Amino acid sequence: MSRRDGGRLPAAARRVIEPFVDRSVAERILISIAAILLSIAVGFAIVLVSGRIAECSTAAWTMPVTGLGFCYDPFEVYVVLFNGALGYPFAVGEPGIFNPSWTPFNLSLGLTLSETTLLIFTGLSVAVAFRAGLFNIGTQGQLVVGALATALTVLALAPLLPAGPISGVVIVAVGTLAGAVGGGLWGAIPGALKAYADANEVITTIMLNFVAANVAYVLVLEVFRAEGSSVVATRYVPEYAQFSPWLFPDSSDFALLALLVGVGAIGGLYYLVEHTPFGYDLRTSGVQAAAAEYGGVNAKLTTVRAMTLSGALGGVGGAVWVLMSEGRWIESVPDLGFDGITVSILAGNNPLGVLPAAFLFGILKGGALEIGFRTDVPTELVGVLRGLIILFVAMPEFFRMAGRYAGLGSDGPGGPGTTGNDDGSEGADDGTDTKGTAGDGTGSAAAVDGGELDA
Numbered sequence: 422m423s424r425r426d427g428g429r430l431p432a433a434a435r436r437v438i439e440p441f442v443d444r445s446v447a448e449r450i451l452i453s454i455a456a457i458l459l460s461i462a463v464g465f466a467i468v469l470v471s472g473r474i475a476e477c478s479t480a481a482w483t484m485p486v487t488g489l490g491f492c493y494d495p496f497e498v499y500v501v502l503f504n505g506a507l508g509y510p511f512a513v514g515e516p517g518i519f520n521p522s523w524t525p526f527n528l529s530l531g532l533t534l535s536e537t538t539l540l541i542f543t544g545l546s547v548a549v550a551f552r553a554g555l556f557n558i559g560t561q562g563q564l565v566v567g568a569l570a571t572a573l574t575v576l577a578l579a580p581l582l583p584a585g586p587i588s589g590v591v592i593v594a595v596g597t598l599a600g601a602v603g604g605g606l607w608g609a610i611p612g613a614l615k616a617y618a619d620a621n622e623v624i625t626t627i628m629l630n631f632v633a634a635n636v637a638y639v640l641v642l643e644v645f646r647a648e649g650s651s652v653v654a655t656r657y658v659p660e661y662a663q664f665s666p667w668l669f670p671d672s673s674d675f676a677l678l679a680l681l682v683g684v685g686a687i688g689g690l691y692y693l694v695e696h697t698p699f700g701y702d703l704r705t706s707g708v709q710a711a712a713a714e715y716g717g718v719n720a721k722l723t724t725v726r727a728m729t730l731s732g733a734l735g736g737v738g739g740a741v742w743v744l745m746s747e748g749r750w751i752e753s754v755p756d757l758g759f760d761g762i763t764v765s766i767l768a769g770n771n772p773l774g775v776l777p778a779a780f781l782f783g784i785l786k787g788g789a790l791e792i793g794f795r796t797d798v799p800t801e802l803v804g805v806l807r808g809l810i811i812l813f814v815a816m817p818e819f820f821r822m823a824g825r826y827a828g829l830g831s832d833g834p835g836g837p838g839t840t841g842n843d844d845g846s847e848g849a850d851d852g853t854d855t856k857g858t859a860g861d862g863t864g865s866a867a868a869v870d871g872g873e874l875d876a
Contacts, residue, residue, distance in 0.1 A: 567736025608732015
């Protein structure tokens with residue numbers, strides 16, 4: 422019996438997981454909305470309890486009927502969290518619904534979209550590895566390498582070209598390509614180790630995160646550090662060689678062009694994964710590697726290619742961070758690679774879902790900053806609320822992924838088509854193992870293509 426056989430799961434676990442496996446896109450959207458509302462309700466209670474424990478001279482909110490006072494107003498917290506992240510488009514406490522003075526080109530929304538743009542690339546990086554059945558926890562290291570490659574390439578190329586918008590476009594394009602190459606090469610290392618040495622990619626990618634961070638730190642400290650800099654950082658790249666903010670304030674660190682590049686990457690990756698031979702190889706390897714091998718897929722080469730592509734997307738995220746947000750490589754690289762794991766899970770590892778997932782994550786991070794500025798709520802409590810929302814939204818998708826992996830659902834071995842007893846045990850085995858099923862080189866691969874690949 423294979424590990425994907427749903428019969429290995431206890432009956433209780435099957436009953437919990439199976440309802441989440443076969444859901445349409447509309448049903449999963451409704452579940453996500455319900456999860457957000459439930460997480461807000463739980464967070465509401467946590468804010469009240471925390472406000473009851475905290476000490477304050479004047480209650481920020483008094484519960485109706487009971488008259489109990491609380492130091493933190495949960496309504497204000499959530500209004501600032503969501504409304505503040507968008508620059509307060511909704512008028513709170515005013516006769517109208519919308520704020521007439523609101524403009525979309527404000528600082529708060531710019532910061533939210535900046536975070537969204539960066540998370541698009543790291544979310545895509547993790548998602549493409551997931552679709553190939555690989556768990557890439559090394560996106561952070563690939564982002565660090567890509568960011569450094571971009572900064573050094575731009576600083577080396579800028580003096581060779583005359584300053585101006587045309588040179589800026591060329592330098593930005595070459596710098597972004599350098600980030601993709603750097604991140605791709607760094608991602609290819611664990612891919613090759615997985616394919617040809619059977620090394621666990623979770624362990625190798627985690628270790629390579631530390632290697633990338635420390636090697637980059639030493640290189641900048643000893644060789645590429647800006648003269649007179651009090652921190653370990655390279656020189657700033659020229660302004661004309663950065664993504665221009667255009668309509669948004671410069672302090673928002675957001676460029677609309679970078680977001681459009683991210684949206685283009687989403688569309689391109691979706692087409693690559695769903696409508697090309699390489700995408701077919703990648704998906705079949707991720708669903709059932711043995712069947713893919715019998716169907717003629719070179720699983721080892723596909724593993725290396727998938728990790729290289731994953732690393733390249735992480736490297737592009739590092740390039741955008743340098744050319745849009747920071748303007749240089751600096752030792753305090755944000756944990757965008759690890760946040761990309763959450764974004765990918767929220768998106769169901771579907772490239773089309775990365776944009777709304779990244780935007781939600783951007784709202785939560787941008788709103789957290791607003792809460793810190795405008796309320797007395799501790800930053801730790803804000804982190805708890807943000808984590809609750811992410812956890813509630815991600816859990817249904819987690820159960821769906823676990824069910825698919827265990828073989829539950831209409832297309833899996835443990836689905837409705839499987840004959841079993843009420844206690845969860847399966848019917849008699851016909852004696853055909855995986856190799857026997859795919860012995861003609863087409864059976865299992867065809868089943869994969871027609872069934873679980875569309876999950």
